Amino acid sequence: MSTTFIGQPVSRVDGRQKVTGRATYAAEFQTANLAHAAVVRSTIARGRIASIETAVARRSAGVISVLTHRDAPRLPYRPHKGAVDPAVGERLHLLQDDRVNHQGQPIALVVAQTLEQAQHAAALVRVTYAVETAVTDISRTEPVLPTQEKADQGAGVPPETQRGDPDRAFAAAPVKVDHSYVIPRENHNPLEMHATIAAWEGDRLTLWDKTQWVSNVAEEIAAVFGIASQNVRVVSPFVGGAFGSALRAWPHVTLAALGARVTGRPVKLMLSRREMYYGVGYRPHTVQRVALGASRDGQLQAILHDGYQETSSYEEYSEALLNATRFLHSCANVTTRHRIARLNVHTPTYMRAPGEVSGTFALECAMDELSVALGMDPVALRLGNEPERDESKNQPFSSRATREAYRLAAERFGWSRRNPASRSMRDGRWLIGWGMATATYPMNFAPASARARLLPDGTAEVSSASSDMGPGTWTSMTQVAAETLGLPIERVKFMLGDTRLPKAPVHGGSMTMASVGSAVQAACRKVRQDALARTNVADITEAMRRLERSIEATEEVHPDKQNEGYSKHAFGAVFVEVAVDPDLGETRVRRIVGAYGAGRVVNPKLARSQCIGGMIGGIGMALMEHAVVDARNGRVPNANFAEYAVPVHADTPAAMDVIFVPEEDTRINPLGVKGLGEIAMVGVAPAILNAIYHATGKRIRELPATPDKLIRQA
Amino acid sequence: MTTLKINGQSRTTSAAEQTPLLWVLRDELGMTGTKFGCGMALCGACTVHVDGQPTRSCITPAASVAGRSVHTIEHMETDPVGRVVQQAWVELNVAQCGYCQAGQIMAATALLKTAARPNDRQIDEAMSGNICRCGTYPRIRAAMQLASRRLAGAKA
Numbered sequence: 001m002s003t004t005f006i007g008q009p010v011s012r013v014d015g016r017q018k019v020t021g022r023a024t025y026a027a028e029f030q031t032a033n034l035a036h037a038a039v040v041r042s043t044i045a046r047g048r049i050a051s052i053e054t055a056v057a058r059r060s061a062g063v064i065s066v067l068t069h070r071d072a073p074r075l076p077y078r079p080h081k082g083a084v085d086p087a088v089g090e091r092l093h094l095l096q097d098d099r100v101n102h103q104g105q106p107i108a109l110v111v112a113q114t115l116e117q118a119q120h121a122a123a124l125v126r127v128t129y130a131v132e133t134a135v136t137d138i139s140r141t142e143p144v145l146p147t148q149e150k151a152d153q154g155a156g157v158p159p160e161t162q163r164g165d166p167d168r169a170f171a172a173a174p175v176k177v178d179h180s181y182v183i184p185r186e187n188h189n190p191l192e193m194h195a196t197i198a199a200w201e202g203d204r205l206t207l208w209d210k211t212q213w214v215s216n217v218a219e220e221i222a223a224v225f226g227i228a229s230q231n232v233r234v235v236s237p238f239v240g241g242a243f244g245s246a247l248r249a250w251p252h253v254t255l256a257a258l259g260a261r262v263t264g265r266p267v268k269l270m271l272s273r274r275e276m277y278y279g280v281g282y283r284p285h286t287v288q289r290v291a292l293g294a295s296r297d298g299q300l301q302a303i304l305h306d307g308y309q310e311t312s313s314y315e316e317y318s319e320a321l322l323n324a325t326r327f328l329h330s331c332a333n334v335t336t337r338h339r340i341a342r343l344n345v346h347t348p349t350y351m352r353a354p355g356e357v358s359g360t361f362a363l364e365c366a367m368d369e370l371s372v373a374l375g376m377d378p379v380a381l382r383l384g385n386e387p388e389r390d391e392s393k394n395q396p397f398s399s400r401a402t403r404e405a406y407r408l409a410a411e412r413f414g415w416s417r418r419n420p421a422s423r424s425m426r427d428g429r430w431l432i433g434w435g436m437a438t439a440t441y442p443m444n445f446a447p448a449s450a451r452a453r454l455l456p457d458g459t460a461e462v463s464s465a466s467s468d469m470g471p472g473t474w475t476s477m478t479q480v481a482a483e484t485l486g487l488p489i490e491r492v493k494f495m496l497g498d499t500r501l502p503k504a505p506v507h508g509g510s511m512t513m514a515s516v517g518s519a520v521q522a523a524c525r526k527v528r529q530d531a532l533a534r535t536n537v538a539d540i541t542e543a544m545r546r547l548e549r550s551i552e553a554t555e556e557v558h559p560d561k562q563n564e565g566y567s568k569h570a571f572g573a574v575f576v577e578v579a580v581d582p583d584l585g586e587t588r589v590r591r592i593v594g595a596y597g598a599g600r601v602v603n604p605k606l607a608r609s610q611c612i613g614g615m616i617g618g619i620g621m622a623l624m625e626h627a628v629v630d631a632r633n634g635r636v637p638n639a640n641f642a643e644y645a646v647p648v649h650a651d652t653p654a655a656m657d658v659i660f661v662p663e664e665d666t667r668i669n670p671l672g673v674k675g676l677g678e679i680a681m682v683g684v685a686p687a688i689l690n691a692i693y694h695a696t697g698k699r700i701r702e703l704p705a706t707p708d709k710l711i712r713q714a
Numbered sequence: 715m716t717t718l719k720i721n722g723q724s725r726t727t728s729a730a731e732q733t734p735l736l737w738v739l740r741d742e743l744g745m746t747g748t749k750f751g752c753g754m755a756l757c758g759a760c761t762v763h764v765d766g767q768p769t770r771s772c773i774t775p776a777a778s779v780a781g782r783s784v785h786t787i788e789h790m791e792t793d794p795v796g797r798v799v800q801q802a803w804v805e806l807n808v809a810q811c812g813y814c815q816a817g818q819i820m821a822a823t824a825l826l827k828t829a830a831r832p833n834d835r836q837i838d839e840a841m842s843g844n845i846c847r848c849g850t851y852p853r854i855r856a857a858m859q860l861a862s863r864r865l866a867g868a869k870a
Binding site for chain 1: 729730733737740741744745746747748749750751752753754756757759786787788790791800803804805807808809810811812813814815816819837838839841842844845846847848849850851852853854855863
């Protein structure tokens, strides 16, 4: 009987539930006496509510309550900032005053017997505004320095950094490229809309919520309502995709709880697809400039990377846009300057590889432009500038697999057959192009705890308040637990998604296996030791049989100080083949190969799925996705699946290949895991755009690379 | 009151005639396997079978299917094609977040009931209306090919 599971392609434990419709998502929990809510949203971006008339709505069939700032209870809104909330600024206080801060801001809440009745009544609320001039045009907004000290989550990077003398080195460099790159706003658009069911019992609140972080929701809602966080239970076993959209506790959670409080009934509030573009955050629009200077033999002499992104007027969202530039390629003279543009929009948020995916897009496209200017192969250019250490912190990397990633991916791809000249490859009438890019994402490890319980019937229950939005946490944690306990996997049950379970960090930042996995391992190790010691036998199954009652251990893990002097990141490389229709400008991605050095891979099957998913997400980013923002008023006119295009079945490349570079890193966390969920998307969009250049000779620097951009340059 | 035939059973609904079938299923009958993804027939998460045809329940008025035979994901375990499709899905670990998969399976099952060994182009055409944001498309295709081979084998 094998008990080796870590590193094995174990099948998903929740597979059958998900194919039979038995997996329960937030809006699907059955509660007696449930009422339904709908939100009235502002149709201006900035100003005050001059009048709000609800009498007609109140009289509408089935309506139980209509709340506005005029009559909603005053909420304490105690200060609270979780790690995912912007450090500077204050969340909106819903229905507490007459101010309007963004298009689509909740300004009234309707609760009714049915969803249709609530939606109908919401449309009957009449509002007039005192409109103030809004700033919603990013092209006309002066970017400013962020005020927060930490420009990104946890890395403590100041908004402006410099080493060497980049301006002088750039001026003196014999070969230069200097261009602007634009990425429009993008939306996560998970298939499951965000939803919350709220039910009070006295001053105890239960929330069935769609969240990547149950404990943060409890703390945030407790703070809003001025109650103890122990009085809030949050349940979220299945999350229908999130990609970062469910890290924060958004306004609808507060509104559901408020509606339930006022009506005395459990209330369900579900966002519509259109509301997903206003009611949760998004990847902000970014404008970047990258200037690279090199010697004629391809040594980087200077890197100047500036960038700014949109944020709201009430919170200062800032992401790690320029962090990777400081260590990805070797260069003595580097400057990065990060700015924000304050608009009357709602606050952006983290979306799969926030900052990294956008910043490396600009950097890796610029590197490709430099390789063309040098007449040099793009892989050779990168190999010739491979750093021996993290030059921004003057620290060794804990491990870095870029050389191996380039080699393995290039080999698998057949890169050596590439004709470097653009427009040199064809397939019938299609122009073929090959492009590549480097990928990176930080290794994150946060404090986490887990509990392991052994039962006399020979089964084990292991738990942590983590989430599973698709990566396979249910399964991978079961593997870690089973192997550590020395039990067959069928006898181990893992539980997550409930604040009653031991505290876990946010299911984001690709940190869950590193953090929760290490906690699971520690708890299982401890309880196994206890069981063997108590019963004085060598076999765990025998020990469990002899236990009179169940025993358990709860363990907490923390990053240790010992390896603080190392720079810890996952690295990879992405190679892409595209076909471009020379007349219609349509781009099809035919092949992708990605190679990643991400430390230990706990479940290769699940890990590969993550990488495939990230590649498909990258195709969307490169070729399709674009939240159009009306510069006059902040409205998103394409807030639906017809006009905000996302990859569909027919967009899948015929060949998608994922290689995990064998890598053992003992300096990062007890499991030796770097995380994959986000690096999976990094490097894909620039590789595609670089391939488009190779195919057509046309360089596109503004996403998405839609057909009109390729036709227009003819 | 409208009487509907769902998964072979008679169910009555007091919902208004224009209420989409999706909400009758989810809110009134507690059958939450069929999902809400857009409400505009653009994502496929709400796919059910009406007289065997894949149908978007989010825009189908409940009253319009009175007297017709409606099948949902909850029925697929006992459907001769549906259960083969589900088994292939489980074996190939198709699902990630799982939210779109009921709709994917309903669309796939409907195709495999009419096309014995669909080629890639037929699969693309039948399935491109079912969006998966997690990007499980390659495994969906592989699972459909596996299911179709098994179904063909069973008939042989």
